[in-house]
Structures are given as structure tokens and as C-alpha cells.
Amino acid sequence: MPSETPLDRDVAALSEAEAAAEHAVIAARIAEADIRYHQEDAPTISDADYDALRRRLYAIEARFPALRSAVSTSVGAAPAGKFAKVRHVVPMLSLDNAFADQDVVDFVDRARRFLGLDAGQVLPFTAEPKIDGLSLSLRYEAGRLVTAATRGDGYEGENVTANARTIAEIPEILPAGVPEIVEIRGECYMGHADFAALNARMLEEGGKAFMNPRNAAAGSLRQLDAKITAVRPLKFFAYAWGEMSALPATTQMGMVEAFAAWGLPTNPRMVICTAVDEALAFYHALEEDRAGLGYDIDGVVYKVNELALQNRLGFVSRSPRWAIAHKFPAEQAFTVLEGIDIQVGRTGALTPVARLNPVTVGGVVVSNATLHNEDYIKGIGADGAPIRGGRDIRIGDTVIIQRAGDVIPQVVDIDLAKRPADAQPYVFPTVCPACGSHAVREEGEAVRRCTGGLICPAQAVERIRHFVSRLAFDIEGLGDENVQLFHEAGLIKSPVDIFHLHEKREAARVALAEYRERQSEERRQREGTEAKSKRKNEDRSFEGLEKLFRAIDERRSIPLDRFIYALGIRNVGEATAKALAKRYVGIDAFREAVARAIEGLPGEAWQTLTEIPRVGAGSRDKLIAAAGEFSGDLLGALDVEAALNRAGLNKPARDNLLAHFGDAVGVIRAAREAAGGQPGEAFRELASLGDVGEVAAISIADFFAEPHNEAVVSGLLAEVSVTDVARPATGGALAGKIMVFTGNLEKMTRSEAKATAERLGAKVAGSVSKKTDLVVAGPGAGSKLADATKFGVRVISEDEWLALLDEASR
Ligand SMILES: NC(=O)c1ccc[n+]([C@@H]2O[C@H](COP(=O)([O-])OP(=O)(O)OC[C@H]3O[C@@H](n4cnc5c(N)ncnc54)[C@H](O)[C@@H]3O)[C@@H](O)[C@H]2O)c1
Ligand SMILES: [Zn+2]
Incomplete structure (x- = not known):
């Protein structure tokens, strides 16, 4: 509230x-x-x-x-001045509301007491969905529709006859034999799918989207121009009546069945209940089905079934005593956005979270809701098209929160009319709130990520796990569990700390002991008995810890490719790390090359051009060259077109550029800007290595440009020596040989086998060809083995391979 x-x-x-x-x-x-x-x-x-x-x-x-x-x-509001007025002979009133189950129990008790029923007498009542639309009264005289009116203030409504006639579901003529005067009342509404399609169309035509189906239905029915109503997908459910010259039935259910027989749409979920329990069961079942109905309902309406009893019960001020609306907890609510917090995920993604003035939604108090990402806040959808009619979200805005079922609450819209005068567009941080490193966003990606992977506390555990993983430092005894526990104990906050762990032997022992204690405590609780823990945490040796220290020491020397891979630079996987190591051989040469590449890091405009789909490096460079030659001013549209033509781009590239920058002027302007921020030679070289590429090169430069990361790398280099990567094809027992592994290896993993082969100078390929020198085939080998036979390539078993390795390492 x-x-x-x-x-x-x-x-x-x-x-x-x-x-x-x-x-x-x-x-x-x-x-x-x-x-x-x-x-x-x-x-x-x-x-x-x-x-x-x-x-x-x-x-x-x-x-x-x-x-x-x-x-x-x-009840409601007086008819709007723009419509002619219609007097309701029988007023259109409201309904009393029930929110808790107990309110329904009280309602039934009250009705029973009023009617003087004793315990043995049943009081049947109907239960039906409460449609969330607006009520509409249809007056038929001699079987013809003569007037349609909204509720207005209950006594006087708005004349919307021409509009109602455009609704396909509403019959113009009733079957012969109906009473002379028939006033059918019900709900005019819009279904979910129709609502979504209408909103999409409205936005496309530059109009305003409706907030929800009820507003869309009301706004569509209450149009001065019935032609507009005619193209709006309105629907109708009949459930009540006004003036009737004769009644076709004596019960609520009978009346609705008569309407259905006359050709009016009625709701299929209407039932008769004889006890409160039944009614409540209906309510809860409907609540579960709610999302799948295809139209909005906001509760259940119970009505005493016998019309004679309804008459005896009568009315109290604005609602009947014989009916009640049992509302569902609201799934949407307005509240004020008090702030936007940025959470940093395990992989460095920055996620905006709305801090809200607490509000009840769907029966739960909500004080946080997701804002998805940077673009979502700006009013841009995943496909780049506007969402919410392009409305951005600002701190101080009155926002609509939605929470349906178990879904995480989200901010779905804002109320522009309530925006404080001084509200500023939200500026998404470019610095990680957890560690202060810069946060970058790759073109084509919705998320912005922290680049301080090695020091960022939010990412630490993930990064350290990567650092010690098998293809990286491969430190035995430092599995996921231990990384977690040493991190929690504050002993390993960054990879450098791993190499100082032995200096904190005592603290490490304590952390380990406490962890074991916690574990066995949990086990005891799980198993429910004290006795189960036979070894009551006796002073277990810390042999494992000493072993871990030894394993760490063994890795104080590491090849360059593993070292690069271990840093966990975005877009730098095993293959890229190998390509870099092969090219630069030693760590110093590598760092120098990166430092030079950072100096020549391309500008943002260039990067943007690079990442537009279907615009390859070739098209980009052609375009930049053409824009450089173009000397005209950008207002002369004809010249601009000509310049774009001269660039000689292929059609997909051209189309995507135009789509991205709007028009030719935009494209040339972007290209000119890109020309100013072209990458230097060193960057181009880095990006041109096989298995590296521009995207990885930018990630590498971003990584080393972040001083926090540089500090960690320097810290590491003080502890470990990075060995040069042997230039391949010299000396190794398999130098220059092309190998293929196929089938299941049982004594070593595929990647281990591959690494060993490469260490011996072989090149490992993915498929067998005439050029293949050796195939190692395990059980289950298929087409590759067949190919090997076909090309006459030598095939050996895993055991033979191991023997070969033994020999080679002697
Ligand atoms: N957000 C706002 O600013 C605002 C302002 C006014 C009203 N409201 C909403 O409207 C409600 C009050 O409006 P109200 O006076 O129309 O009361 P109501 O909506 O609680 O109940 C009466 C209405 O329910 C509708 N209805 C739907 N299905 C029905 C069925 N099967 N049988 C009978 N009636 C059915 C009818 O149109 C009827 O007029 C509030 O509880 C609130 O939800 C909201
Ligand atoms: Zn960070």
C-alpha cells in the first residue's frame, strides 16, 4: 500500500x-x-x-x-459525457467481496440465518468464474437487439448500441418465442491472444499499448466510432438479466441455460454447489486453471440458485445479499521503484534487480523483482524492438509488478503519468559493484559482464575452480568442495592465494576440521541417530592436506598454454590458448604482444560494425574504405547512397547494416566513426591467429587492460614459472605426425590422450584422411576405423598406444 x-x-x-x-x-x-x-x-x-x-x-x-x-x-462512475445516456429500469449493481475462505463461510451463514433455514435444509448456490471485463446490458424487444448499455453508475449507463452490434458473439435477433422484453446482462471481455495481437498492432501503428485485457475491452467498447470497435476482438459471456417481461426459469442456473439456448455465449465452468466446502474446492481448482483459461478472471461469483430465495434476500446498499464475489489474490500490483541493485552472478553477469516499496502480489509480499537486463530497463526487447511502447524504467517510477504462480516477480510496466519530474533515465553501471573492475557488454549480448574474474568475489569460486581444473593447473586435491571451503574460510580468495596456502597450514587445518565436523553433524541429523557416527571425529590425520601442498608445489612450473587457459578469459578456450602459446612461445612475448594490442584496441564504433550479423571483416573493411573516400556532407542523401554502392557490399551485409543503422546516412556515419577507431597492427595480428579471432582478441585485451587482473597475473608470476611452449615438430617421438583417436579409451581420457600426443609433437585431427599417420582405436570405434582401413592408415589399440608412450618417454 x-x-x-x-x-x-x-x-x-x-x-x-x-x-x-x-x-x-x-x-x-x-x-x-x-x-x-x-x-x-x-x-x-x-x-x-x-x-x-x-x-x-x-x-x-x-x-x-x-x-x-x-x-x-x-457503483462505478457516471456515464462519460461523450455518450448518450441510457436509464436502467433494473439497476446494475456491484457485488460484495470475499477475500478469505472464511468470508464465504460467513456469507453462506448470513444467508441461511436470513432465510431461517435449519441445519437439515440445503441452500444450493451457483459458482462461476468472475470475468475481468466490463458489464454490458443488452435489451431485446420482440427478439431484436435495440439497446446496449454500460453499467455507468448503476442507474444510468452509456449507450454503446452501435458498438455492441459489431461484436460477433452477440446475436442481433433472438429465436422466436422469447419474451417481448429481454434484458441480458453479462461481461464484455478480450481474450489473452487477441489482447496480445491487438497490442502488437497498436504499437506497430505507432499507437499506445493497453495495460491489460480489461482496459483493452473497456477502451474498445467505449468508442465513439463503432468502426473502431468493429476491428477490436471483443467477446461476451451472459450471466445475469435486467428487465424481463417473463422469466424462462426459476433458478439462476436455469436462466443461464435459457440464455445459452437463445444463442448467447455462457461460461462453461458454471456449477451448482450445495455446501461451502464444494464451493471452496471449485474456487481453488479454478485458481489453478486460471492461467490456462485464455481470458482474465479475478475470482469466483457465488449466487443463491433459487430466484424466489434471491427475492427474499434482496439488496443492501450497492450489492445483492444473495451473491458474493470471492476474489483471487491480485497477480499484479502498483508500487514505487525505490532503487535498482546490481547483482553479480557466478559468471560475472551483472543483473539489475528492482528494489520496491513492499507490496502484496499474488498473496505474497514482494520487495524485489527482476528487471532482466540493461535493454529491458531502456524499453528495448530481446529482438531490438521496443517493449512497453518504448517506456523506460526510472528510479522513483510507479511500476506494475507481476507475479503469477511460482514465477519470479517482474516489473512489467510503469505509469508515466506518475513519473516524478526529476526522474533521470537509469544509467547502467560500467563498473562491477562487487569488485570495481570494468564491466563490458559484447555487441549482440544482452548482459554486461565484470572483467575482474580473478579477483571478483562474486565470481571467485567459479574462477578458482576453473583455474585448478584438469586442463588448466590441474591441481589434485583441490576439487570443488575444497575450493569452496577454503574460499569460505578466507584462505583462497584469488588464484595467487593457492600458492600461499602452505604458509597458513594451521588455519587450513582448522578450516578442514570444521568442515568435517559440519559434515558429520549434517549426516547425524539426516540419519537421525548419534550412534551412527562411530568414528566420533577422532583426530583424523591431515595427510590429505600435506598431499595437497605437494600437488600445489608440483605446479609451480606450468606451460604457457595451460597458464593462459587457466586465467579464464572470456572467449579463450583451450584451442585459443594453445594458438596463442604456439605463436608467442613464452610468457614475456605474449604479455608484450597483448600490451601492444591494447594500445591499438579498436574503438567502440569499429567493434559494433564487427559484430553485426552477416557483415564479415571483408565487408566491414570495404565499407570503412568507402566511407573514408566519401567527402560529401551527410545530408546529400543521393551521394550517400552512391558511396554505399561503391563499397560493393553483398546484399545480406548491406541489408543488415541498413536495418541496424536505420538508413544509408546512418551507415556511412557509423563507418566514418569506425574509421577513426580502427585497430592497430598489433591488435590485428593477435586477432588473425588461427583459433583466436577478433572477438577473443577483444576479450584478451579487455582482460589485461583491467589493472586488477594484471595485478593477479603479476602475483602469479612471482609464484610460478611459466615454461615456454616447445615449438612443435622438433625432436618429439611423434613429431609432425597426424593422429586420430576414436572409440572409447579406457585408461586415459580423450583430452589427456590428445595432450600427450601433442606433447610428443603430433597433431591431433578430428577425422581420418589420406594424410593421417596413426589411428588409436578403442572399443566401439566406427566410421573412422573404417576410413583408416580404406586409406591404409596404421591402427593401434589403446594398450599399444600406452606402450608407445612408455617408449617415447624413455
Ligand atoms: N484499480 C482501480 O482504480 C479500480 C477502480 C474501481 C474499481 N476497480 C475494480 O473493480 C472492482 C469494483 O468494481 P465493481 O463495483 O464492478 O465490483 P466487482 O467487479 O467486484 O463486481 C461486480 C462486477 O463483476 C462483474 N462480473 C464478472 N463476472 C461476473 C459473474 N459471473 N457474475 C456477476 N458479475 C460478474 C460484473 O461486471 C459486475 O458489475 C474493484 O474490486 C476493483 O477490482 C478498480
Ligand atoms: Zn566483479
């Missing part, structure tokens, strides 16, 4: 003056909300907030009846 109304103060504690003051404020807010909702189809508070205001109003009036005013008994 917005803070202006202290709805939480106990009514019993209010003085008469306080009550009067609060009553006046609430009454004014209800009157205002009624006009926005019923007359303008543009609500400014949520239904739940509205209901809470009404409940509070009635609570105050119950204690101070003298405060009752027009609002207390009002």
Missing part, C-alpha cells in the same frame, strides 16, 4: 475527528479511482489497493455511521 494512507492503524483507536479526516481522504481517493477506472479505462491504482481502500472505508463507517456519504453506496 502506498504510504499516504495509514490503513494499518486500528480503526478502534481512531478518534472521531481522526476518523472523519481519514474517511474524507479515502472517499476522495475512491471517487478519483472510480473515474480513472470506469470512465477513462486507465486505472492509476491496483485493484487490490482499491479493494483495500473500500474495506477501510466500510470499517470506519461501521464505527462512525454518521460518516456515510455518497461514495459509500456508489
